Amino acid sequence: MRAPHSPLKIKLQIYCGEEIAMGPGKADLLEAIIREGSISAAGRALGMSYRRTWMLVDMMNRCWDGPLVETAAGGSHGGGARVTERGLAILGHYRAMQAAAAQMEQGAPWAALQAALRQTPKPGGTGR
Amino acid sequence: MRAPHSPLKIKLQIYCGEEIAMGPGKADLLEAIIREGSISAAGRALGMSYRRTWMLVDMMNRCWDGPLVETAAGGSHGGGARVTERGLAILGHYRAMQAAAAQMEQGAPWAALQAALRQTPKPGGTGR
DNA sequence: GTTCATTATATTCCTCTGAATATAACGAAG
DNA sequence: CTTCGTTATATTCAGAGGAATATAATGAAC
Secondary structure: OOOOOOOEEEEEEEEEOOEEEEOHHHHHHHHHHHHHOOHHHHHHHHOOOHHHHHHHHHHHHHHEOOOOEEEEOOOEOEOEEEEOHHHHHHHHHHHHHHHHHHHHHHOHHHHHHHHHEOOOOOOOOOOO | OOOOOOOEEEEEEEEEOOEEEEOHHHHHHHHHHHHHOOHHHHHHHHOOOHHHHHHHHHHHHHHEOOOOEEEEOOOEOEOEEEEOHHHHHHHHHHHHHHHHHHHHHHOHHHHHHHHHEOOOOOOOOOOO
């Protein structure tokens, strides 16, 4: 009963060696950090553990020619985190690529596929 | 020491409810079945267990308005599997979408991202 | 009717991911 | 110099996914 998002999911993953330097989750995380102003608040907002959130940020910072997120520990209300100029630029380019990719939903191949696609799988023998 | 494939990976996933009706792995599997003529041989060729291979085929067959793969048990050298007309059509449309998506590698956003991307992540504190 | 490679299915085990939890360090505000 | 929420890091635990393995059943060729 959640939002009936399109059955076509276009996942752009940018690899740095074996690791993923940017992807849908990390892009969402950057935006959450911009909104929330800290790694921990962004993690809470996205419903993931602080550890995982921090690891995603750390990996992003290690995969590019400079940090995408700058952090500060300490301070009266703890430190915080901010997305750097570089982070904003990379996020923008990534979102631009996503928008370009989304154009495919207008093409004939997708129309043909959609017509043949069931909304839900035919039930299987054992149910799972 | 494997092929230095592009750091940009464009993953097109077509959902049928919670399940994936078509994606990179399933498309490769269809092609392997065309080449090899059976589910088990295709699985061997792709280096995955028969169980997993069979489950992917089964899910594909349940997600579209008819089977993409027809199987036959028995026979002198066992049965075999063949990709149906429907399967060929869907595979073709999927590959067409992939080709269209690959055009993004020519755009300015990807050029900008590539320029800022490291080849390998900066080493982390604990190494893992 | 025996043989053979396959389809079809269940069971067990291992590994990897992430959640949960805990702790230390930080540093501006008061 | 105490307080507070954060960053930073390690450790433990649980769940999911897939590999490995095992076993029927199938049916054309011989």
